[in-house]
Amino acid sequence: MAPDSIRIHSAAWVVPVDGAPIRNGGVAEKDGMLLEVGETARLGRQYPGATVNEHRRMALTPALVNAHIHLELSHLAALAASPLDTAFTGWINRLLQLRDRLGATGELAEQAARRIAENQYRSGIGLLADIGNTGIGRSLAASFPGQLLPFAEYLGLAERSLAKNMQRLAQEDDAALCSGHAPYSTHPRLLRRLKERARTLGHVFPIHTAEPAAEGEMIRExxxxxxxxxxxxxxxxxxxxxxxxxxxxxxxxxxxxxxSRTLCIHAIHVTDEEIRIMAGEGVKVCLCPGSNQFLRTGTPPVRAYLDHGMLPALGTDSSASNPRLSLWREMRLLAMAHPAVQAAEIFRMATLGGAQALGMDRHLGTLAAGKKADLLAVPLPEDVENEEQLYRFLVEHGEQAELDRILQ
Ligand SMILES: [Zn+2]
Structure with a gap:
């Protein structure tokens, strides 16, 4: 190993996520992989020939994970431009009407999706899970500088749509990631088949779960x-x-x-018993505070998830239900709605939680030897002097920070 190809990034703070933040810390990296994380002085002694990049008054963190977005709805941003004055199903009606008018595909939809994907990357997202049924996500995956997982969405509740959907699914390439839309929109036999396929192929299976309260009423009654x-x-x-x-x-x-490879998106209206079932099966959860707030679908039981040993992921959902697609904003909204949840736990959700939910935590989500060197350098104010202040700053003010991306 030629020592001069090793690079050390040092900063006022390093946030490994799976351990305590390190003051005057650094990461040693070679060919885009992290070799070591620790105090800069020690790394300097260990790798004497390494190039050192100093990021003085900054925090180095892993790139964030947005575990739920629909890029193909980006051109429908008018829907979330002003507060919602209708119920959840009224919003779906408006979405379908606007999409009929503007088109589900084409130049407008593609350009808006591309712009949002670029913004996601610039704002610090290293891993993005997209759900769609037009192929727009798939076409953007190749050019996304981080990693974009495009899930093809299946829906159709009526019996008459079942055979066609089963046929389409049977023709999918084994590499294609697939999701079910929601229990209120997707036939139970199709959901069962989608999950069987995902399990056989080792894929994650995302599904909108307990988002509107009315879903429970449908399932029960x-x-x-x-x-x-x-x-x-x-x-x-x-x-x-x-x-x-x-x-x-x-x-x-x-x-x-x-x-453990099922990702329940939103997961708002669940009982303690249901959380115990999820925790027992290792099920993953993705919370979307901004979308929930806009659609007024309710507040998920975040503390209960954490107390059951689950680490939720965070997602922005789409421009159609969220006026600003920033995972930093999702962190802040979650902190405001859940004062009993610590900033460190929220930052963990936005990084490791997302990586675990998408089955990518061997490569992303924390700063540790062997993981991908996809780092964010976030400028810090003068008065950040301890761990608590550091996490609070990241969660409450990270959205305004002019961060740098460091990707080798
Ligand atoms: Zn969604």
């Missing part, structure tokens, strides 16, 4: 706002069998959907 909406759209054919009791997680368990 087969009625309510969601059922009325589906009926009006002509997809309620009577084939859905309500459980009579329980909620979305019980329903998923019955379908065999739950394991």
């Amino acid at each position: 087969g009625r309510g706002e969601m059922v009325e909406f589906i009926r009006q759209r002509g997809f309620w054919d009577g084939s859905f069998v309500p459980r009579g009791s329980g909620g979305t997680i019980h329903y998923f368990r019955d379908l065999g959907l739950l394991d």
